[in-house]
Amino acid sequence: MFQQITDPVGGSLALSALIAAVPLVTMFVLLGVFRVKAQYSALSGLAVALVLAVAVWGMPIGQTFAAATAGVTYGLTPILWILITALWIYRLSADTPWFETLGTTIRSISNDLRILAVLIAFCFGALLESLAGFGAPVAITAAMLIATGMNPIKAAVICLLANTAPVAFGSMGTPIIALNGVTGIDLMELSSMAGRQTPLVAIIVPMLLVLLVDGKRGVKQTWPVALVAGFVFGLAQFLVSNFIAVELTDVLAAVATIVAVLAFLRIWQPREVISTTEPTDDDHTPTEGISDGGGVGSSRTATAVTGAAVVKRPPLPHVLMAAAPYLVVIAVFSIAQIPAVKSALVGIGSTTFQWPGLDVVDADGNAVAAQKFKFDHLAATGTLLLLSGIITMGIYKIKPLQGLRTFGATLVQLKWTIVTVTSVLALSFVMNLSGLTTSLGLALASTGVFFAVLSPIIGWLGVALTGSDTSSNSLFGAMQVTAAEQTGLSATLMAASNSSAGVMGKMLSLQNLAVASAAVGVAGSESTLFRKLLPWSLGLLAVITVLIVLQSTPVLGWMVP
8 A cells, every 4th residue: 555645855845846836847848948848848748747746745556557558448448439439520521521511500690700709609619529629619610700801819818719719528528537637536526616717707708709800890790699609609518518428518509509690690680791801010920021900999900891691591401410420429418318228337337447457545544536447348438439420321321431530630630739638647647646736736735725816827828838638637537636635715716727727828739739829720820829818818717717616606606515
């Protein structure tokens, strides 16, 4: 048996916490300062954590490597099993003409760029985030906005900003599932808590999008559709995450929002149609010779026209075929949630066991939860996605060999992501089981109730540096729980806050900035995008922080499950 030590460095908790932070600092400095690729930064942080766990915290070598192996396995299943199968479904649809039909359907609704920003960047981007994630929503929606006549830089800014509200539940709930794995808190409890935070962001973001497209005039003329989109998405996120299933949160929220916006546009249209954006001097990008279409409040942000041609809407059968992958996913997961079906799937293919080689207790002698491993077969989200993909192949008449090739291409596309995710999870498990995370958490707990302010900032920094809400949750989830328990704050609240507030940092991550820059064909514009997005990122962080602080007090404490 190995018992964790909280202050192994000279009996000082402060010094121990500083040393415990070295693996994280190593990874973040390599990633953010020296621009080392994510996979190498994560492997370096893991190497440092292994050394400290053995040499300073006194964890036996065998148990240290067993902890790393458990982390790698958890990274592969369920996390990567979800990512791979979700991206596979997306690639299956993207390789067919039906994906373009889906885009055409959305563009046929309106030729007003403000409405298209809400529909494409916010609604369709959320639908893509529910399956693909990892930059795909930004790349695809930015290209679609450019095709409608929007300026490249402006399109990139809008799509990066829009890719916030759905991220906490993206890739079939992967970030929350990862948080559950490293904290041991009930999955539905974490899902419910996050679903009581992210709707606030969902309501704000569409308003910001129309503000960016057309300044104050955009808000004045199109606030009704922006409000409908934000309210419906936020309400659907709350209902699904609290009462249905974390995996379906973004899928159902995005579909509900698209339907609601379409229905609303049948009875309401803006007074003017904004069909093109014009460059302005204040937002010129000298290095590329391209401007981003104007700043907020600029007098020449857009051109108002009337009677512009709208893209012809495809027939209903074609629309249904284009949306088939998402409809299949909804159907499969809905059936899997039926109590009798769910019980059968769990009963046949679910196993919980103590990870071999681990026998760890905390400083008080209690067994550490992270050494318990739950392995799902049939009930796993990735397995249900695999079934959804097979059904999609049948609908699209994709031959088995072609489906296998697409699956192989998906693995190749994610090869470095696989290395990064497994390394980050291994680092997380080693830190959690050796006691490094406990030392950090106890030190942060010394800030008292002020930790309610620090908690969302930690999540924001984690996502901004790693580019992944999943990675940030894996790294900081257990630390948030430790600090919360020591300060008397809700562990569920602080853990969920790491995810909900963390997504505000995604628009600033180097990976996402690079994806957006490449997608709009303006290579090297990352610094320009960063400068334009920083105020919005910090502003949204401030808003969600205020909500989280109030939820940690009697004012909104009733919102914590």
